[in-house]
Amino acid sequence: MTEDVIRKIIHIDMDAFFASVEQKDNPELKGKAVAVGGGGDRGVVAAASYEARKFGVRSAMASKSALKRCPHLIFVNPRHSRYKEISDQIMAIFHEFTDLVEPLSIDEAFLDVSHNKMGLPSATAIAEEIKRRVKEETGLTASAGISVNKFLAKIASDYQKPDGLFVIKPKMVESFIEKLSIEKFFGVGKVTAEKMHQIGIFHGKDLKKRSLLELTRLFGKNGAYYYNIVRGIDHREVDPHRIRKSVSTENTFLDDIRNKEELKIRLEELVLDLYRRLQRTKFKGRTINLKIKYSNFEQITRSRTVLHEITDYKEIVELSNNILDQLELTDSIRLLGVGVSNQIKPNEVVQLTFDF
Structure with a gap:
């Protein structure tokens, strides 16, 4: 570890946030x-309580699969305004200790407390x-990870969940x-981990043996x-002014979809969720992004950019469908x-582009 300056970084991650809020309120x-x-x-689990996780229920899991694992599972409709309300309370607490707060999502953030307000x-x-x-x-529990940088703090916060401190x-x-x-x-996904396993990398000590040249060639x-x-x-650095670059939503289907008409129905459902987000x-952007993953796991993305900020639900549907119509599946x-990105900066001159 060769950091020139030793910093004090905390990563706070709320425990099963959405589900915990529902349990607290009810x-x-x-x-x-x-x-x-x-x-x-066709439902999908957005969040699961720890009681549900014991049965293997996880976020992004199809509801049908979740019920097979946990027949007594109770489904609750999400209340995003309530989650945002409590998130604001939590973030306000963070700011009492430092102005260097970088939210990663509604329920987690990095804090640099090297020079904190409390001294x-x-x-x-x-x-x-x-x-x-x-x-x-708030009546909720959080887990905290503490170390000298963001990478280590985030790993630490997950080390003794729930209600942990490491x-x-x-x-x-x-x-x-x-x-x-x-x-x-953090940053090594399932596919990368499998690739590393194939070349004998299972732990940090194995990765450390590889040269920069070799790792660059491989990854x-x-x-x-x-x-x-x-x-x-x-x-x-912990960046309190980190700007959101996009808002998106996606869905993995229980059964693969083979025709565009059914795909358009699913797309409109996604656009409704995107519009709510x-x-x-x-967030206001001028680019619509469409992401498709085929049954063979090949993935493509296509986008369309307009001159103005996209704020209208019907326009998002129309632009998304236009992209889909031009695709040969x-x-x-x-x-x-589907997502929206590309915020217009002040005094920016924008050209109309079609990125295919």
């Missing part, structure tokens, strides 16, 4: 297996106090990472990232996604 759900999402044949020398004491305040003011101190970094299974590395631009993080190097986040579809 005491009858406390201690029960709860899934937030649609319970129909406390211990990041651990700050994390403990934040957890206490969150529990006291510290990776500077002197622990090297040995901790060497023992860490490659699947636990492209991500090779340098893997080379650095296995040595505990992550110079990314745009309203909630107040080569196989049945297992996943469909």
Whole structure:
């Protein structure tokens, strides 16, 4: 670990946030297996309580599959405005300790407490106090990870969930990472992990043996990232002004879809969800992005850019369908996604483009 400046970074991650909010607001759900999402044949689990997770229920799982694993599972419709309300409370607590707060989503954030408002020398004491305040003011539990950079703090927050607190101190970094299974590395997905396994990389110590040149050859631009993080190097700063670059939603179908007419029906359902997310986040962009994954796992993305900010639901449907109409589908579809990106900057001159 070769950071020039030792920072104190905390990653706070709420425990099963959506499901926990529902259990808090409805005491009858406390201690029960709860899934937030649609319970129909085509429904998808958005979040699962820890009681449900014991049965293998996970987010993004088809509701039908979730019920097979947990027949007594209780489905609850999501209440995004309520989640946002509680998220605002939690973020306000974070800001009492530092202005360097970088939200990653509605229920997690990085905090740089190297120079905190309370003048406390211990990041651990700050994390403990934040957890206490969150529990006291919202009734919910959070897990905290503490270390010298963002990569390590995020790994640490997941280490003793739920209601956990784990510290990776500077002197622990090297040995901790060497023992860490490659699947636990933030930024290493399932496909990459399988590729690493094929070449004998199972833990950090295996990854550390590979040269920068070899990792770059095997994994492209991500090779340098893997080379650095296995040595505990992550110079990314906590950015309180990080700008959202896009809003999107997607769905993996229970059964592959083979014709465009059915695909358009599914697309309109997705656009409705996207529109709600745009309203909630107040995000406005000028590019519509369509993502398709075929049954053979080949993935394509197509986009269309217009001169103005896209805010109208019907326009999103029309633009999305126009993109779909121009596609020649080569196989049945297992996943469909749609999103909006490309915010217009002040005083920016925009040209109309069609990116195919």
